[in-house]
Amino acid sequence: xxxxxxxxxxxxxxxxxxxxxxxxxxxxxxxxxxxxxxxxxxxxxxxxxxxxxxxxxxxxxxxxxxxxxxxxxxxxxxxxxxxxxxxxxxxxxxxxxxxxxxxxxxxxxxxxxxxxxxxxxxxxxxxxxxxxxxxxxxxxxxxxxxxxxxxxxxxxxxxxxxxxxxxxxxxxxxxxxxxxxxxxxxxxxxxxxxxxxxxxxxxxxxxxxxxxxxxxxxxxxxxxxxxxxxxxxxxxxxxxxxxxxxxxxxxxxxxxxxxxxxxxxxxxxxxxxxxxxxxxxxxxxxxxxxxxxxxxxxxxxxxxxxxxxxxxxxxxxxxxxxxxx
Numbered sequence: 001x002x003x004x005x006x007x008x009x010x011x012x013x014x015x016x017x018x019x020x021x022x023x024x025x026x027x028x029x030x031x032x033x034x035x036x037x038x039x040x041x042x043x044x045x046x047x048x049x050x051x052x053x054x055x056x057x058x059x060x061x062x063x064x065x066x067x068x069x070x071x072x073x074x075x076x077x078x079x080x081x082x083x084x085x086x087x088x089x090x091x092x093x094x095x096x097x098x099x100x101x102x103x104x105x106x107x108x109x110x111x112x113x114x115x116x117x118x119x120x121x122x123x124x125x126x127x128x129x130x131x132x133x134x135x136x137x138x139x140x141x142x143x144x145x146x147x148x149x150x151x152x153x154x155x156x157x158x159x160x161x162x163x164x165x166x167x168x169x170x171x172x173x174x175x176x177x178x179x180x181x182x183x184x185x186x187x188x189x190x191x192x193x194x195x196x197x198x199x200x201x202x203x204x205x206x207x208x209x210x211x212x213x214x215x216x217x218x219x220x221x222x223x224x225x226x227x228x229x230x231x232x233x234x235x236x237x238x239x240x241x242x243x244x245x246x247x248x249x250x251x252x253x254x255x256x257x258x259x260x261x262x263x264x265x266x267x268x269x270x271x272x273x274x275x276x277x278x279x280x281x282x283x284x285x286x287x288x289x290x291x292x293x294x295x296x297x298x299x300x301x302x303x304x305x306x307x308x309x310x311x312x313x314x315x316x317x318x319x320x321x322x323x324x325x
Contacts (some may be wrong), residue, residue: 101128111125113125141179150175201305209221221233228285236278239269249264267282
């Protein structure tokens with residue numbers, strides 16, 4: 001397989017008949033990845049082999065020295081590229097696999113894979129198919145919804161129903177034809193927060209939320225919404241602290257018509273995403289007629305998100321089936 005990969009990555013000018021479709025190249029790449037073969041290692045070796053062959057050709061045929069200078073420049077760039085990545089690797093933290101994850105793999109015990117797409121939860125019972133302790137990665141099965149969701153959201157959770165902890169992980173690679181995910185940066189987390197009792201959805205359009213704290217009015221963009229809670233996102237730190245009592249005003253669009261919602265709430269937690277981005281999580285209570293509007297909006301939005309996911313699945317997996325991936 002590796003020999004075929006070598007042949008198909010570079011097309012010899014003397015062998016035009018060896019041109020192959022991208023489909024075949026990707027198919028081999030998927031298979032190599034499945035067997036934990038690092039494609040970047042193959043590419044690095046290929047670059048050196050091709051460079052060496054080109055230098056020999058230039059010297060043998062006494063071609064313009066300009067070509068040799070061009071290649072020398074490329075090699076210098078490549079060396080800088082390698083040095084940059086080596087220094088990055090030295091600085092990067094290595095995430096060891098939690099011992100419980102290794103035990104789950106050895107026992108082949110089922111675990112729940114839990115991901116979120118625009119606020120809608122997607123669950124799937126899975127087993128750990130393989131582990132790579134050196135690189136701190138595991139391979140798990142996923143359903144079609146999660147495969148598509150992985151294109152947009154790179155965070156998933158592994159849950160055991162009878163445990164007081166869960167595992168947060170990053171999706172480093174997705175293998176659609178095998179319905180598998182490669183997960184890394186697996187962290188054990190205590191499940192201190194209560195389970196969500198309500199579906200949470202992300203709005204289709206930008207929704208501005210007015211937050212009243214004492215006499216101050218703060219505006220921010222809504223990130224997601226449930227019947228009793230909300231998350232707002234801001235590109236700066238707001239004058240809000242955990243425990244602050246607030247009043248909320250915002251519009252939701254039900255059947256393309258804006259509907260005003262008013263609520264009273266409290267800041268429950270604050271998440272710092274990076275130096276500039278913050279998320280503020282809050283719970284609220286509202287009057288029955290506002291709650292009815294929220295129920296209708298959330299149901300409508302949930303249906304839209306599921307329809308969107310199904311459309312992505314039809315496109316992605318019909319293409320895969322048609323091309324025998």
